[in-house]
Amino acid sequence: MRIATWNVNSITARLPRLLAWLESTGTDVLCVQETKTTAEGFPAAELSELGYESAVHATGRWNGVALISRVGLEDVVKGLPGDPAYDGVEEPRAISATCGPVRLWSVYVPNGREVDHAHYAYKLQWFEALKAAVAGDAKGSRPFAVLGDYNVAPTDDDVWDPSLFVGATHVTPAERAALADLRGTGLSDIVPRPLKYDHPYTYWDYRQLCFPKNKGMRIDLVYGNEPFAKAVTDSYVDREERKGKGASDHAPVVVDLEL
Numbered sequence: 001m002r003i004a005t006w007n008v009n010s011i012t013a014r015l016p017r018l019l020a021w022l023e024s025t026g027t028d029v030l031c032v033q034e035t036k037t038t039a040e041g042f043p044a045a046e047l048s049e050l051g052y053e054s055a056v057h058a059t060g061r062w063n064g065v066a067l068i069s070r071v072g073l074e075d076v077v078k079g080l081p082g083d084p085a086y087d088g089v090e091e092p093r094a095i096s097a098t099c100g101p102v103r104l105w106s107v108y109v110p111n112g113r114e115v116d117h118a119h120y121a122y123k124l125q126w127f128e129a130l131k132a133a134v135a136g137d138a139k140g141s142r143p144f145a146v147l148g149d150y151n152v153a154p155t156d157d158d159v160w161d162p163s164l165f166v167g168a169t170h171v172t173p174a175e176r177a178a179l180a181d182l183r184g185t186g187l188s189d190i191v192p193r194p195l196k197y198d199h200p201y202t203y204w205d206y207r208q209l210c211f212p213k214n215k216g217m218r219i220d221l222v223y224g225n226e227p228f229a230k231a232v233t234d235s236y237v238d239r240e241e242r243k244g245k246g247a248s249d250h251a252p253v254v255v256d257l258e259l
Contacts, residue, residue, distance in 0.1 A: 007220060012109075019046060028070055040041060052070045109149065137225070234255070
């Protein structure tokens with residue numbers, strides 16, 4: 001079974017590439033973030049022509065998540081129990097479903113913006129809600145994983161130059177502690193194996209030639225419970241999909257399992 005996560009940075013803008021990628025990779029389930037479309041505007045019909053069902057949680061603002069599956073979508077849950085609101089709005093940042101033998105979450109963790117910003121406090125509150133939502137499944141016997149754009153680099157090795165991020169979000173002790181607390185529910189970090197580069201980054205800014213210079217971060221993560229981790233046979237970042245015109249600023253992270 002092949003499962004992937006991808007922040008597409010607008011599914012409308014990325015649709016031709018997305019459809020071609022699904023066909024060429026044979027992905028069974030794709031967790032999508034930053035759809036930037038409404039549920040009604042989501043390209044469910046185009047995906048259905050390839051044999052995929054879609055579950056979408058989106059409002060058309062600068063977020064939105066989805067699960068795309070050709071092995072079934074059952075028991076879909078949109079949002080988190082006790083989902084915190086930002087500026088009075090509960091943003092569509094999490095969706096879960098059972099896809100064949102696995103239970104999956106697609107998550108888009110708030111960015112945080114700046115350490116002294118209200119969005120940073122919201123980010124930490126959101127992590128607490130996520131931890132509470134997944135704790136039961138994380139300890140269960142069914143393969144289970146939380147995939148998505150976490151907007152946190154777990155360690156300094158996951159940032160191309162840690163000295164440039166001192167005092168910035170994505171690397172603060174509080175954010176990394178939130179990740180550690182999430183892992184503490186019974187999840188482990190399924191780290192992609194290095195291919196061309198030593199560090200398997202997943203995000204590169206569009207500016208300043210960051211991708212050609214490999215000035216990236218690993219913020220798109222796969223956190224799986226023990227049954228999920230034991231089934232993993234391979235994992236990698238598909239850097240090729242970050243290349244060329246019309247690419248997202250994130251690359252897909254792919255995990256293969258023997259189930």
